[in-house]
Amino acid sequence: MEKTMDLTLKVWRQKSANSMGAFETYAVKDVSEGSSFLEMLDTLSEDLVEKGKEPVAFDHDCREGICGSCSMTINGIPHGPEKATTACQLHMRHFHDGQTITIEPWRAKPFPVIKDLVVDRSPLDRIIQSGGFITSRAGSAVDANAIPISKATADYAMDAAACIGCGACVAACPNASAMLFTGAKVSHMNSLPQGKVEKDRRTLAMVTTMDGEGFGGCTNIGECEAACPKSISLDMIAHLNRDYATAQVKNFFKPVA
Amino acid sequence: MNLDSKIPEGPLSEKWSSHKFNMKLVNPANRRKYSVIVVGSGLAGGAAAASLAEQGYNVSCFCYQDSPRRAHSIAAQGGINASKNYQNDGDSVHRLFYDTVKGGDYRAREANVYRLAEVSSDIIDQCVANGVPFAREYGGLLANRSFGGAQVSRTFYARGQTGQQLLLGAYSALSKQIGLGKVKMYNRHEMLDLVKVDGHAKGIIVRNMATGEVSRHASDAVVLATGGYGNVFFLSTNAQGCNVTAAYRAHKRGAGMANPCYTQIHPTCIPVHGDKQSKLTLMSESLRNDGRIWTPKNAEVAAMIRKGETDPNTVAEDDRDYFLERKYPSFGNLAPRDISSRAAKEACDEGRGIASTGLGVFLDFRDAIKRDGKNTIKERYGNLFDMYQCITGDNPYETPMMIFPAVHYTMGGLWVDYNLESTIPGMFVGGEANFSDHGANRLGASALMQGLSDGYFILPYTVGNYLGEQGVAAAGKVTTEHPAFAEVEANVKARIDKFLTIGGTESPRSFHKRLGHIIWEQCGMARSKEGLEGAIKDLQALRKEFWTNLRVVGDADGINPELERAGRVADFIEFGELMCRDALMREESCGGHFRVEHQTEDGEALRDDENFAFAGVWEYKGDDVAPLLHKESLIYENVKLATRSYK
Numbered sequence: 001m002e003k004t005m006d007l008t009l010k011v012w013r014q015k016s017a018n019s020m021g022a023f024e025t026y027a028v029k030d031v032s033e034g035s036s037f038l039e040m041l042d043t044l045s046e047d048l049v050e051k052g053k054e055p056v057a058f059d060h061d062c063r064e065g066i067c068g069s070c071s072m073t074i075n076g077i078p079h080g081p082e083k084a085t086t087a088c089q090l091h092m093r094h095f096h097d098g099q100t101i102t103i104e105p106w107r108a109k110p111f112p113v114i115k116d117l118v119v120d121r122s123p124l125d126r127i128i129q130s131g132g133f134i135t136s137r138a139g140s141a142v143d144a145n146a147i148p149i150s151k152a153t154a155d156y157a158m159d160a161a162a163c164i165g166c167g168a169c170v171a172a173c174p175n176a177s178a179m180l181f182t183g184a185k186v187s188h189m190n191s192l193p194q195g196k197v198e199k200d201r202r203t204l205a206m207v208t209t210m211d212g213e214g215f216g217g218c219t220n221i222g223e224c225e226a227a228c229p230k231s232i233s234l235d236m237i238a239h240l241n242r243d244y245a246t247a248q249v250k251n252f253f254k255p256v257a
Numbered sequence: 258m259n260l261d262s263k264i265p266e267g268p269l270s271e272k273w274s275s276h277k278f279n280m281k282l283v284n285p286a287n288r289r290k291y292s293v294i295v296v297g298s299g300l301a302g303g304a305a306a307a308s309l310a311e312q313g314y315n316v317s318c319f320c321y322q323d324s325p326r327r328a329h330s331i332a333a334q335g336g337i338n339a340s341k342n343y344q345n346d347g348d349s350v351h352r353l354f355y356d357t358v359k360g361g362d363y364r365a366r367e368a369n370v371y372r373l374a375e376v377s378s379d380i381i382d383q384c385v386a387n388g389v390p391f392a393r394e395y396g397g398l399l400a401n402r403s404f405g406g407a408q409v410s411r412t413f414y415a416r417g418q419t420g421q422q423l424l425l426g427a428y429s430a431l432s433k434q435i436g437l438g439k440v441k442m443y444n445r446h447e448m449l450d451l452v453k454v455d456g457h458a459k460g461i462i463v464r465n466m467a468t469g470e471v472s473r474h475a476s477d478a479v480v481l482a483t484g485g486y487g488n489v490f491f492l493s494t495n496a497q498g499c500n501v502t503a504a505y506r507a508h509k510r511g512a513g514m515a516n517p518c519y520t521q522i523h524p525t526c527i528p529v530h531g532d533k534q535s536k537l538t539l540m541s542e543s544l545r546n547d548g549r550i551w552t553p554k555n556a557e558v559a560a561m562i563r564k565g566e567t568d569p570n571t572v573a574e575d576d577r578d579y580f581l582e583r584k585y586p587s588f589g590n591l592a593p594r595d596i597s598s599r600a601a602k603e604a605c606d607e608g609r610g611i612a613s614t615g616l617g618v619f620l621d622f623r624d625a626i627k628r629d630g631k632n633t634i635k636e637r638y639g640n641l642f643d644m645y646q647c648i649t650g651d652n653p654y655e656t657p658m659m660i661f662p663a664v665h666y667t668m669g670g671l672w673v674d675y676n677l678e679s680t681i682p683g684m685f686v687g688g689e690a691n692f693s694d695h696g697a698n699r700l701g702a703s704a705l706m707q708g709l710s711d712g713y714f715i716l717p718y719t720v721g722n723y724l725g726e727q728g729v730a731a732a733g734k735v736t737t738e739h740p741a742f743a744e745v746e747a748n749v750k751a752r753i754d755k756f757l758t759i760g761g762t763e764s765p766r767s768f769h770k771r772l773g774h775i776i777w778e779q780c781g782m783a784r785s786k787e788g789l790e791g792a793i794k795d796l797q798a799l800r801k802e803f804w805t806n807l808r809v810v811g812d813a814d815g816i817n818p819e820l821e822r823a824g825r826v827a828d829f830i831e832f833g834e835l836m837c838r839d840a841l842m843r844e845e846s847c848g849g850h851f852r853v854e855h856q857t858e859d860g861e862a863l864r865d866d867e868n869f870a871f872a873g874v875w876e877y878k879g880d881d882v883a884p885l886l887h888k889e890s891l892i893y894e895n896v897k898l899a900t901r902s903y904k
Contacts, residue, residue: 002531067322
């Protein structure tokens, strides 16, 4: 039989974007240590429904750490205490009987709360929409092996592309900066030969959008990398800074469009 | 119900190109006069929305997640097939076509499958061009691996996150079009019904899940790419939000539902741990390239392992039953999914299962690590091993993984013709939501291929052809002011009110669990006449109870997860009954559908080609009226029907 635990939860409850929120305290009992953090929240929800109360709203979908939906700060850390783990993949064996756990939404100005733990992360989509793509109309591609790409380059691009767009980096940053998110996409696309054509345009457009959405600047604190469930490296920010500087210089002499 | 499959004339290899030539074209200047709705933003929906917008159509795209990048295509791990023959190992379009028809146990439409194999190479080119970082060899060329059900290396992959990378590729193409204003994206919107005008699909009714607002959207054509119905089992590898509502609502509006009993139980999932579990996690099938599947030969040894009294590593070689290698020597651990899953179930039925529940078998990397070294295995599967350890707390480098089959993919879905058009004119269906390409069983790494084939290379042509046939005078004629919209919208609102006012005592999740239990027991890996008949009665009773004893807390004015689940479960209950009826009708065993009455002496599936070589298509006739069965005969002109053997 699996071990179980009783917990005290302090959960952020907020009816809507415009209403005031507050912490509510709940007790949950008999949580099995093999269940995931979100399954523990499911148990709380069922208890609340049983009492005719509204369950806690939170974003979640795949529950296997890849869709990037889940977005909650657990005991002050986005996605909780386990390194390189999303909240949905965080298992209760990392907590102990009698523990008090505080759960709140991403706290960042560009991510307004919609309800309880649910926030609006559409600014991240808009950063991608402004330049996070490599133009290739369906039907226009050359043979996939026509451009050999070194394994090192492909691996680097994959490291960058592993970002799941959850926004933990923004939530962890005292400046609410989205540099790790943006840097990862820029590094992924700018490092591949097929992405080089739009490199300067992409970099400038994405940074402009990022700033316009109200994300703060990067001051090299490193909280983002520590909180990232996919361990995206700070090097991606360095890569972005490098490409941004180059693009700006080029743009100064000859606008890149 | 008209089941004209519209398969083009001519030899198999020329059908698609001659069909494309015969299609009606829409002048580029006229395309902006048309609008198309795409529901779903996964591989099929995202790629279709992006491609249609690139062509110049006005697209509205809807997804229930907070961003199109989160569609469940993202969770596919292993890879995507293509008949590139980059490994020079005898692959070809025809071989991929043949493998897919055979893998589907001869229950798919030849012409569709051939086209899929034909465009598979274009998909890889397209994905590389838009930046998908596929694995590469040191020489810079693309790497491949082999996958269940195939004897060639034709699978392209991006570590263990191929689905993620392909989806992000489609998402970036879609994002570009959103940024350009050619696609209007509706996040957190759920389609709750389809609107027909003069028999043609002309729009949808959606609910904004963040604000609760119900709204009407009109278009000249509708594309559903809303995924599969695996969550009818409650526990599956699907995402929590995956549901059948859009497809089932369309079915109730007249779209034929084909082969709903064809469901795929994936052999390599992490076993169930308890009754609070919300989902099952898949371990990529690619693990079967190097892992060996076994249980103890002796039930007593298995019992000791279950109790934790015996370390599996100490079980001697002679006491292990590598049952797939024993039963299927030529395919071994790479036998197709349906066969591997059933073999695991049999071992557990004999009391030889492991894991605390007895519902598990080992997937052991001991020999692979000995042969290739830990680093090589880590390079290949590192992230999967980490994921396994994260969930179970066990280290698979040291102790064998435990796996058990779980519901993963659904081959059945809305019936479509060669153009991917449903029985409702103007409504197209792509990806897992349609029934077309995988027959009764899908091969590994073929879902991503099909989603992108539909989205990038088929729907953009066939939707255009439909719009061209309607003529430019028809573009934008129907608006949301048409009375049909008001009527359907009123129905949707009334249904939401009904959920909130039943005032019973049982939660939607509780009903969902009960539904899942019935379906898993009676319409899961093994099905019988008696069991299915009982299940149909149980489901009818459950439906009655649902509508009288449901309790939905909260209101309809904003995010309400209980209300969302209530709507989905209501449709799943009805759909589950249809599934059981389909399974009951199909008096044979084929692919993922195994009827205990129809098996060979050594327990293999027994197909009945004489009587069941057809797609079973159901027509909705009313809530308390039995649905009507129609048949599309499957005619095999290029493949000889044979007993599928992987021995």
